[in-house]
Amino acid sequence: MQTYLFSPELFPSSAAAFVFSIVYLLWPVSEIIGGGIIPLFTPRRSPNEEERPRLLLLIFISIVVSLSVAFSFASAGIAMLPSWAFYPGIVLMVEA
Numbered sequence: 001m002q003t004y005l006f007s008p009e010l011f012p013s014s015a016a017a018f019v020f021s022i023v024y025l026l027w028p029v030s031e032i033i034g035g036g037i038i039p040l041f042t043p044r045r046s047p048n049e050e051e052r053p054r055l056l057l058l059i060f061i062s063i064v065v066s067l068s069v070a071f072s073f074a075s076a077g078i079a080m081l082p083s084w085a086f087y088p089g090i091v092l093m094v095e096a
Contacts, residue, residue, distance in 0.1 A: 012086050
């Protein structure tokens with residue numbers, strides 16, 4: 001019995017569901033490192049220290065909302081993309 005983080009029906013294959021789950025789980029780690037840790041060691045130009053927590057909160061909220069909308073649309077079958085579109089999407093997630 002395999003346990004999936006996301007419903008395998010949303011992906012072209014079970015391997016694609018697994019790859020997406022790994023990328024999805026590592027994505028917050030990269031955001032924390034890139035947006036939270038690295039700026040601590042670089043000179044501050046902008047935003048100033050008072051604005052930084054609000055901007056991080058805005059980034060977090062926008063990620064949660066966009067993923068919620070995307071998974072809701074996918075589960076409901078709204079605006080489904082062809083299965084080949086999964087692969088460029090994964091490349092963009094890893095590259096960005």
